[in-house]
Amino acid sequence: MSAATAAPAAAHRTPTPEVREETIELHGHLVSYKIAGEGPVVGLIHGITENADSWRDVMPRLARHYTVIAGDLLGHGRSAKPRGDYSLGAYASGMRDLMGALGFERGTVVGRSLGGGIAMQFAYQFPEYTERMVLVSSGGLGREVHPLLRAATLPGAELVLPWIAPGWAVRAGEIAGETLGRVGLHVRSDITEMARGLASLNDSEAREAFRHTLKAVVEPQGQRVSALDRLYLAEDIPVLLLWGSNDPIIPAAHGRTAHELIPNSRYVEFEGSGHWPQLDDPERFADTLIDFIETTEPYEFDLDRMKDQLRRGPTGD
Numbered sequence: 001m002s003a004a005t006a007a008p009a010a011a012h013r014t015p016t017p018e019v020r021e022e023t024i025e026l027h028g029h030l031v032s033y034k035i036a037g038e039g040p041v042v043g044l045i046h047g048i049t050e051n052a053d054s055w056r057d058v059m060p061r062l063a064r065h066y067t068v069i070a071g072d073l074l075g076h077g078r079s080a081k082p083r084g085d086y087s088l089g090a091y092a093s094g095m096r097d098l099m100g101a102l103g104f105e106r107g108t109v110v111g112r113s114l115g116g117g118i119a120m121q122f123a124y125q126f127p128e129y130t131e132r133m134v135l136v137s138s139g140g141l142g143r144e145v146h147p148l149l150r151a152a153t154l155p156g157a158e159l160v161l162p163w164i165a166p167g168w169a170v171r172a173g174e175i176a177g178e179t180l181g182r183v184g185l186h187v188r189s190d191i192t193e194m195a196r197g198l199a200s201l202n203d204s205e206a207r208e209a210f211r212h213t214l215k216a217v218v219e220p221q222g223q224r225v226s227a228l229d230r231l232y233l234a235e236d237i238p239v240l241l242l243w244g245s246n247d248p249i250i251p252a253a254h255g256r257t258a259h260e261l262i263p264n265s266r267y268v269e270f271e272g273s274g275h276w277p278q279l280d281d282p283e284r285f286a287d288t289l290i291d292f293i294e295t296t297e298p299y300e301f302d303l304d305r306m307k308d309q310l311r312r313g314p315t316g317d
Contacts, residue, residue: 015064016060016061016063016064017036017037017038017060017063017064018036019034019035019036019059019060019063020034020035020036021033021034022034022035023078024098024101024102026094026097026098026101027097029074029079029080029082030078030079030080031071031072031074031079031080031094031098032051032052032071032072032077032078032079033052033069033070033071033072033098034052034055034059034068034069034070034071035067035068035069035070035102036059036060036063036067036068037062037063037064037065037066037067037068038066038067039065039066039067040065040066040067040107040108040131040293041066041067041068041069041099041104041106041107041108042062042066042067042068042069042107042108042110042289042293043069043070043071043095043099043107043108043109043110044059044068044069044070044110044111044115045070045071045073045091045095045109045110045111045112045115045116045118045119045122046070046072046073046076046112046113046114046115047112047113047114047115047137047197048076048113048114048197048210048213048214049076049197049198049200049201049206049210050076050077050113050193050197051072051073051076051077051078051079052070052071052072052077053077054112054193054276054278054279055070055278057278057279057282058278058282058285058286058289061282061283061286062286062289062290065290065293066108066293067104067107069098069099069102069104071094071095071098073091073094073115073118074086074091074094074209075205075206075209075210075212075213076200076206076209077200081203081205081206081208081209083208086209086212086213086216087216088117088118088121088140088216088217088225089121089125091118091121092118092121092122092124092125092126093125095109095118095122096122096125096126096129099129105129106128106129106130106131106298107129107130107131108131108132108133108134108293109122109123109130109132109133109134110134110136110289111134111135111136111138112135112136112137112138112276112278113136113137113138113139113249113250113275114139114213114217115136115138116135116136116137116138116139116140116141117138117139117140117217117225117227119133119134119135119138120133120135120138120140120227120230120234121227123234123237124227124230124233127237127299127301127306128301130237130299130301131238131298131299132237132238132239132240132292132293132296132298132299133234133237133238133239133240134239134240134241134242134289134292135239135240135241135242135255135258136242136243136277136278137242137243137244137247137249137250137255137275137276137277138241138250138254138255138258139217139223139225139250140217140223140225140226140227141226141227141228141250141254141255141257141258142223142226142228142250142251142253142254142257143221143222143223143226144222144223144250144251144254145218145222145223145249145250146248146249146250148194149214149218149249150218150219150220150221150222151220152210152211152214152218153214153215153218153219153220154220189274189275189276189279189280190248190249190274190275190276193275193276193279228257228258228261229314230314231258231261231262231314232261232309232313232314233306233309233310234262234265235262235263235264235309236299236302236305237299238264238292238296238297238298238299239262239264239265239266240265240266240267240268240288240289240292241255241258241259241262241265241266241267241268242255242267242268242269242270242277242285242288242289243255243267243268243269243270243277244269244270244272244273244274244275244276244277244280245269245270245271245272245273246272246273246274247273247274247275248274248275249274249275250275252269255267255269266292268288270284270285
């Protein structure tokens, strides 16, 4: 990923770069991604059942300052949906491979929901590739998660998934939101985006990928993967945690706890927002992210420093 350069002082004076949709073949599998802008690299990682479109409102804003890359994870969107490994580690490796194939060495990694867990795994596996880490409504920081996701891990759940949110339900949610918006009422993105994601599971290959991905991180009792015992390793990495105060999927309390465990991290909470703060308030989201990048120094991996951290452990003894 590219070296840092100064962002323009006034975003409104900078033309908005074109967001291009491209494809690349990695390990024999087609990977779809969107790319725009130039300068320091910002990699965006979406959540489960989503795709790069979940960043649609913030990507053009960020691209005025940076090279922004948002891929469709394998098993999602327009990328291939092979039988294979859908663990956090495999997704993190896929992110590294996409960046490498495009010729980038380092950058800021931004992940939301499942993508937050992938971002943490990316920083853990590939610290030398990580300049900063941004976690948005992130999984992997606590046990609680929406009951619908817990229920989807139960035996036989895959048989009813195609009927939960057919395509017409997505459009109905969009129309309702548009209508209320015209009379000045703001509707959070949660209902529409949840319906959109579930509707994508009408595709059998996507449904199979969803099942394997979900079971890697969630069980009927809640989230099964936690990064809390390794957050001490992030104390030297600039970290931003960003949450909606009314997140119905993953509680904002998870972000507050992580903030307390990561020295010098920043925590920003969007009052009244839900699980998709980048869609609820894209301008504020982009401004917050830009400010974080411009006011922090990129992390430089130090093997001796990591060795000392690992030997001391989370208690610092």
